[in-house]
Amino acid sequence: MRIRVRYSKLGKIRFSSHRDMARCWERALRRAEVPVSITEGFSPRPKVHFGLALSTSHESLGEYLDIDLQEPEGSSVDLGTLPERLTPFLPQGVVVEAVSVIERSELSLQEAVTVCTWSIEVPGVSPEQLEIDVRTMLDATTLPVIRERKGKKVNDDIRSGIIDLRVIGATPSDAPEQGAVFEAELATQPRSVRPAELLAAFDPPRNEGRVRRTHQWIITDGARREPIPAHATARAPAQAGAR
């Protein structure tokens, strides 16, 4: 049985890396005594499949991972209470929001998710100025950037990966640095546009303040949905498969 978990990652813990989180998850699953399937072979590992990496220092309201449970023990796990069971074993700032059973035939998170929505704080900029920046960027037909790939510099164009940009207003009062906030919808395929690349592509380049991933999207036949339905907690296996 495969389950999909959504969790948020907010506050100080945003400075942990994707790898750090993977190790925290492995420990949390052992501590909560979740019967996770283990790989065969010389170095057995729990079968946990992580979604798109979240850059160190970015927050998120919607991170995902898939976990294979042992049979038959997995079917007796109470998925309804699993979020509350797991959260105390994860670092402060990480909260398990929802769990859902998925079909093994479903595409992996890394393949299925094609768009992410980000909330990006830009320090030292007024909302009005940011509005102008965003307009200019959306009006551009190309946005050439130079990226490093395997030690070589290559030219790339990120314009096609920018789906939408919307200025929200001034940063909230708890922001580490004051400025303006905008929302960005960025593609993850065929190649991912990172918030840092986006900010570097402004003219002049803008500094990165607090960045928060708010949504990940799977697009099927033109319709977008989240990897777990928006307000789902656990659902019975029979329903979960039906789309």
Add this chain to the structure above:
Amino acid sequence: MNDVWPQLEPLLSKVAKPARYIGLEDGARTPHHAADKVAWLLSYPDTYEIGLPNQGLQILYEILNENPHAVAERAYAPWTDLEGLLRDRNIPLFSLDTHRPASAFDLIGFNLSAELTYTNLLNMVDLAGVPVRSAERRPEHPLIVAGGHCTYNPEPIADFLDFVVLGDGEEVITEINEVVRDWKMSGRTEGSRENVLRELSHIVGVYVPSMYDVTYEGADLLAVTPRYSDVPERVEKRTVADLAEFPYPKTQLVPITEVVHDRLNVEVFRGCTRGCRFCQAGMITRPVRERPAEQVRTMVEEGLRRTGYDEVALTSLSTADFSGIEKLVGDIVTSTDDGPPVSVSLPSLRVDAFGVGIATQIQRARRTGLTFAPEAGTWRMRQVINKLIREEDLYSAVEAAYSNGWRRVKLYFLTGLPTETDEDTLGIAELARNCVELGKAHTKSPSVTASVGGFVPKPFTPFQWFGQNTVEELRRKINLLRDDTRKSHGVQVKWHDPKATLVEGIMSRGDRRVGVVIEEVWRQGGTFQEWNERFDLDLWTNAMAAHGIDPDWYAYRHRTEHEVLPWDHLSAGLHKDFLWQDWRDSLAEVGLPDCRWTPCYDCGACTGYSIEHIVASATPPAGGSQGTGQDLGRSVPVTLLGRAPVVVGS
């Protein structure tokens, strides 16, 4: 008190591995500071990855936070990128637990495990906004204290520390806390700093350098003497008699980001009496005090459940010597059989088939590499250092390793040992080649790595009188080995550039006069000197030249029997005449048995403090007192120094 997090947060996305600075580990405390509680900032003068696993600090962190009169938080050295940003913005050193400024604590306590971290200690004190020299500190400044193995000769850093603690900290920390609490409650008035330090000097195990006068005659040290009659002439180390009373850490910190020794660590015994003459840890932590096996099992079981780790290390200086180690390991392996796979690791393996037997028991899968530490290449040399492993013992261990499926063997050696000849050095290559030959019967391409380190003599060991090899001589010996093994298929020689051994030597056996060198190197930006890429020998030699410190005199000179050593006013319990006799025995190539299982030779560690070894079994493990099948009790002359032997066992 303000926390620095709001100022720190925007900086963290600009630095490498920012998770090192956020805290939030499982097991971390959020203490409630109060006017009647002493606030300790327990610090390690190296990066988080190196410092967090330090067991000493974790034990004290728990003991202090359990004390209603104390709170404890932690700090580690910020890497150079963050340090630069902190200094630019006048943000002080901070605690990880609540991100409080370091100067808001009553004490900043350092664990010192390596001499090369001394400049980091100065840097952290400075980043805390505290004057680096204790004489310049005022009542509002925290007390700066250090403990750990390096503090058995604290003289090089004596001018920077307010006080020093020798030995086990579990009990003395509470005594210190009470004295500092009185000082805190009295309002830390003008001039009170000297009073609290004087009061602290009355606690056994506490050394207050500023309460002592140092006299020299020319280059020679004459004496270190107390300035007041109530200050002890000799400071004795503290020893916890029974480890079972201190089942710490109870809630080991589980870091979010990767650190060294990232696993559950359970200390199975403290102290070691094998008597390896180069090993300071074995000398200063005597006697052997085993934790009851039942307590070890409980700590392992509860620790694994609480932390979620899938690896546990049974730590000590020589874990295979734990009484009933086979049963203990067997029990742990069996008890974890029905859960997720758990691996057990022993940080040090005995060089014999017995050691490999235990390794076979715990490492059922993934047998890739095994490590042994014969330490020297010839039997003669091993008699000098009292690491009495015969070639047969090593070969039986290596044979057992290969026949049980291991493919790679790693051997640890020291070079630059007393009386070492080129024949001894080349013996390392010979041993490694023979091990490869043994492996050929079991695997197509056996691999043996000989890892070679340069020897630095340490205080309170029989080698404390030995003039160490020069950096050039160590390099020559390593090159000799490299040349000799160039065509030896399957043998790799690995070494660290011995460039740092000179500095380590001066810091480990220096006196108060070398303190200026540490300060100078720190002022020149020489931090993180234990990091190979940051170590700068020129910085040190220039500073020594500028301050008239002669490296030859401090590092390369043999000491004489009656020379006053800079640490003679401190005591690890060992009689100086025992150490001198052991030094003479060493030069005569005479070994000394392990006193756990043979009559006492009165080193002083037990008799001086009226304590005893605590071992569950009075019979040595399979293989005899050195674990090598030799009956040293009869074949080796033992010099008893004329005191009544102590009964071994509990």
